[in-house]
Amino acid sequence: MNTWSNWSGSLKFTPGKIIEPASEQELLEIVETILKNNQKIRMLGAGHSSSPLVVTDENLLSLKHFRSVDNIDKENSTAWIGAGLTVKEGGSRLLDHGLSFHNTGDVDIQYIAGAISTGTHGSGIKLKNLSSMLVGCRMICSDGHIKEFTEDQHGKEFFDALRVSLGTFGIMTQMKLKLLPAFQLIRKEWCTHIEDCLEHLVELINENRNFDFYWYPRNDLAKLRILNEPGKGLQKLAYAKCVEEKSGWAIDVLPKQRDLRFDEIEYALPLEAGPECFKEIRKIIKAKFRKIVAWRVLYRTIKADDFYLSPCFGRDTATISLHQNAGAPFEEYFRTIEAVFRSFDGRPHWGKKHNLESEEISQCYPRWNDFLEIRKKMDPRGIFINRYLQKQIFDL
Amino acid sequence: MQAIGKKKWVIPAGHIPLQTTGKEPDFLSQDRIAILNTGMSTVKLKLTVYHPDQEPIENYFFEIKGQRLRKIRINDLIDPFPVFLATDYALVIEAEHEVIIQFLRMNTGHKNVAIMGTMAYGTDG
Numbered sequence: 001m002n003t004w005s006n007w008s009g010s011l012k013f014t015p016g017k018i019i020e021p022a023s024e025q026e027l028l029e030i031v032e033t034i035l036k037n038n039q040k041i042r043m044l045g046a047g048h049s050s051s052p053l054v055v056t057d058e059n060l061l062s063l064k065h066f067r068s069v070d071n072i073d074k075e076n077s078t079a080w081i082g083a084g085l086t087v088k089e090g091g092s093r094l095l096d097h098g099l100s101f102h103n104t105g106d107v108d109i110q111y112i113a114g115a116i117s118t119g120t121h122g123s124g125i126k127l128k129n130l131s132s133m134l135v136g137c138r139m140i141c142s143d144g145h146i147k148e149f150t151e152d153q154h155g156k157e158f159f160d161a162l163r164v165s166l167g168t169f170g171i172m173t174q175m176k177l178k179l180l181p182a183f184q185l186i187r188k189e190w191c192t193h194i195e196d197c198l199e200h201l202v203e204l205i206n207e208n209r210n211f212d213f214y215w216y217p218r219n220d221l222a223k224l225r226i227l228n229e230p231g232k233g234l235q236k237l238a239y240a241k242c243v244e245e246k247s248g249w250a251i252d253v254l255p256k257q258r259d260l261r262f263d264e265i266e267y268a269l270p271l272e273a274g275p276e277c278f279k280e281i282r283k284i285i286k287a288k289f290r291k292i293v294a295w296r297v298l299y300r301t302i303k304a305d306d307f308y309l310s311p312c313f314g315r316d317t318a319t320i321s322l323h324q325n326a327g328a329p330f331e332e333y334f335r336t337i338e339a340v341f342r343s344f345d346g347r348p349h350w351g352k353k354h355n356l357e358s359e360e361i362s363q364c365y366p367r368w369n370d371f372l373e374i375r376k377k378m379d380p381r382g383i384f385i386n387r388y389l390q391k392q393i394f395d396l
Numbered sequence: 397m398q399a400i401g402k403k404k405w406v407i408p409a410g411h412i413p414l415q416t417t418g419k420e421p422d423f424l425s426q427d428r429i430a431i432l433n434t435g436m437s438t439v440k441l442k443l444t445v446y447h448p449d450q451e452p453i454e455n456y457f458f459e460i461k462g463q464r465l466r467k468i469r470i471n472d473l474i475d476p477f478p479v480f481l482a483t484d485y486a487l488v489i490e491a492e493h494e495v496i497i498q499f500l501r502m503n504t505g506h507k508n509v510a511i512m513g514t515m516a517y518g519t520d521g
């Protein structure tokens with residue numbers, strides 16, 4: 001048996017079997033056997049997440065061979081893509097057809113399917129998370145049959161539950177995405193003191209297409225990252241020094257290449273609570289965690305959505321994430337700051353470290369029970385959930 | 397000008413002070429190295445961090461252009477791993493060509509700024 005490890009190395013387990021089918025037909029046959037033997041199955045993405053969503057001692061499914069890009073509809077800016085495409089490859093191949101994601105996260109190594117299923121996001125107060133792109137899918141359901149779902153045919157309610165469903169409704173093999181015609185962005189990175197950043201925060205968020213900042217706890221400096229279409233957004237910042245500029249197609253300038261591995265906790269807060277929460281965290285890190293915390297704290301914003309388990313459900317959102325070098329101690333640090341996040345009504349990122357359990361996490365989401373009801377209809381026998389989801393998250 | 401100095405430098409007494417008073421980064425308690433390259437060409441450097449009770453951490457890489465001075469705060473090193481504050485450490489810096497390296501420590505932990513500087517130990521070994 002091979003031990004599986006996530007990207008940062010903080011999550012390791014030995015699955016019963018790793019399955020890598022080459023086609024939908026092969027996958028259907030595998031699922032038929034799994035159903036016959038009363039087994040469970042979980043989906044594997046790129047392994048960038050560090051929460052135990054993938055952990056299983058039974059069947060672990062990789063869809064890495066499902067990398068199609070089909071049914072391009074340029075008029076409506078939609079396409080069907082395979083569930084095994086990474087953000088990087090998917091973005092690049094869509095660009096060949098003149099289409100683009102509206103946003104990406106900070107890195108592009110994740111599978112698009114994984115990013116969608118966990119409510120992963122970029123930054124930009126007028127931009128929703130990546131899950132918002134999902135308008136259809138082909139899915140192997142708990143009865144072993146493949147079905148096609150579209151928002152037009154199956155309704156907004158179903159899709160609001162499906163979009164952030166942590167792989168618990170079935171195995172999505174292909175996804176229909178709502179995209180944008182390909183567009184260019186100019187990326188500028190500015191360096192300034194954190195206090196100057198905070199003083200201008202509202203303007204930075206509202207006047208730019210994409211804005212986020214990193215705060216560096218060991219020197220109190222901030223890196224502001226601003227992306228706009230040519231000629232739009234804030235052009236000059238009197239209080240900051242431009243240290244990097246790049247322009248090109250959105251998919252080439254939105255994410256950045258990162259080799260340094262880290263563990264991460266992220267919470268989504270009501271937009272208006274973001275600055276006060278950040279100030280509190282800054283104070284605690286300086287007072288208690290300076291010795292071991294060397295890297296950075298990331299602050300982003302996202303537009304509200306209606307997706308039942310989306311951390312941005314019903315409210316414009318600020319997210320704050322702590323990045324700690326892989327291998328450095330993080331438990332006490334993350335747990336302490338997590339209490340601060342919770343005191344500001346924070347909701348954890350599904351794919352990152354957190355310590356919430358069902359009773360508390362269910363209170364974060366007004367449509368929690370509606371989600372559970374639809375999940376049960378989709379998978380009454382719990383084939384697509386692991387022990388972590390069953391016990392710690394859903395309390396089934 | 398010809399490159400002067402040594403290719404290998406050692407700083408055994410690293411220890412970044414934990415406390416800082418005053419606005420950062422200007423008054424940040426820190427360990428810092430200053431590297432002078434008097435030669436004409438860019439020099440690549442590799443830094444290794446040693447600890448009293450764990451294996452060395454290698455592969456911190458830097459460059460310094462010809463006829464330039466570069467200062468590096470040890471507090472800011474994060475790739476491949478940070479140097480923790482209030483922890484003893486030592487540095488070995490290996491350069492492609494001769495450079496001169498000085499070590500500085502600023503401690504603002506007790507409100508009065510204290511600055512100490514010393515030449516690193518240069519060696520051809």
